[in-house]
């Protein structure tokens with residue numbers, strides 16, 4: 001199966017990079033976390049819906065870990081709590097936003113995320129405002145890991161989460177409720193005339209996407225060991241959409257390809273051109289949109305086909 | 312045929328349906344019964360309100376007055392989703408396909424809508440579902456197009472896929488809005504023959520809007536003639552199609568009855 005092969009090759013490449021360049025371990029862990037959130041965005045994009053507020057669930061996951069850490073000293077339990085909290089938030093918001101489409105859907109998501117942003121900023125006694133909350137490094141399977149070993153463990157854990165999430169989402173997208181996402185985009189009324197609730201189609205995907213963003217946020221919090229309201233600022237939501245388009249929505253590889261390329265371009269561009277890295281990212285996206293409308297994954301497929309014709 | 316043998320109560324009863332768009336009365340007191348097992352054709356000029364009637368029955372439009380009963384149950388004002396679950400499916404004058412999906416997937420989505428739609432990890436194209444979808448497509452001569460994307464089909468094929476999708480919902484009452492318009496004349500009759508015999512075999516009641524009088528004469532048990540939101544005449548095709556008033560209204564020309 002080519003997709004599985006692509007994931008296996010990608011994982012190997014990432015592990016190699018992380019081994020050769022120790023500082024990239026951290027960067028790549030964050031990239032994988034972003035990819036998880038983007039995987040959820042990609043599901044919604046299939047339905048033609050763009051959420052400009054999904055950083056909300058990243059923040060819910062991350063802050064859940066910050067709040068729960070004093071009581072919980074276990075990486076896996078903390079991640080489970082992060083996902084659970086994001087799913088609950090996704091259900092509450094999703095029941096409302098799944099009624100709306102297009103610009104209304106996008107803006108309502110943005111509105112919810114901005115409300116949460118200002119709460120995190122204003123409720124200083126609870127959240128310490130813009131300073132954010134430090135997270136004490138938790139144990140993994142009862143073992144307290146230090147420095148590089150913790151980073152390696154978290155990187156490996158992120159890879160495992162990505163493998164599981166990608167496999168499950170890929171199957172979901174092949175199932176009727178997943179296929180119905182693009183049916184919702186092309187002919188929503190026909191779904192209703194078949195007796196299917198289009199709202200439920202979107203709602204289910206929305207809750208899944210919230211859970212994935214929560215997982216990504218949880219991994220981010222465990223990697224940075226510090227959470228701030230910037231996690232839910234609108235630019236972060238925009239960045240998730242940016243990465244989704246960069247990577248492409250053709251399959252579940254796209255979000256991770258997009259996230260890794262995005263983070264690598266960002267760190268290298270930021271190091272080489274401290275004042276111009278945002279412009280460089282902008283140009284990269286412009287290039288993708290103009291030259292490869294189906295994103296990096298589409299580009300990869302084209303390359304594969306071209307190669308196949310040559311040999 | 313079957314239409315002549317009156318069953319105790321009709322499958323569908325429309326009474327006094329009224330719906331006006333601005334000044335246009337698209338339905339102006341429609342009374343119509345559809346009996347169990349019959350195949351009813353609706354004919355009438357453009358803008359007579361034929362599609363509006365189907366839209367009201369399927370819950371897409373709500374009549375301003377009147378009532379619709381299906382199997383004795385009031386369905387006026389229910390949503391399309393509720394109504395299709397009660398057993399009324401329809402096809403569309405302008406095909407409504409899922410254009411990012413293949414023909415087979417379009418069919419499979421309809422089949423899944425009836426069962427197993429929410430199973431999160433069972434593929435849409437399971438072997439059993441694909442086979443059933445393919446069998447339905449064969450009935451419309453669409454077998455070869457199974458793996459073609461719906462947005463790449465020509466007009467006639469789009470139309471037939473649209474009808475096949477409605478039949479995939481296995482309704483008790485099937486409503487079809489000009490099922491063969493755009494379909495090549497050479498294929499039209501063969502496809503209608505197969506469709507109608509399948510409907511009769513499966514005991515499906517059907518209503519179809521049609522402009523081709525040959526198709527009407529050949530397949531309908533009964534005809535209802537629409538004109539300006541009213542039913543001008545109804546009865547067996549032989550009688551109705553021979554009526555000079557109907558000729559004037561539907562064909563727009565004076566034809567001496569023969």
Ligand SMILES: Nc1ncnc2c1ncn2[C@@H]1O[C@H](COP(=O)(O)OP(=O)(O)OP(=O)(O)O)[C@@H](O)[C@H]1O
Pocket residue numbers: 332335336337355356357358359360361362363364404537
């Ligand atoms: N949603 C709508 N809004 C406004 N006017 C409408 C609407 N639907 C139908 N009409 C009008 O109602 C009248 C009946 O339209 P309808 O589509 O039912 O006719 P029809 O008999 O199906 O015609 P055709 O043979 O052209 O399909 C027309 O004058 C049409 O313009």
Ligand SMILES: [Mg+2]
Pocket residue numbers: 361362363404488
């Ligand atoms: Mg019409």
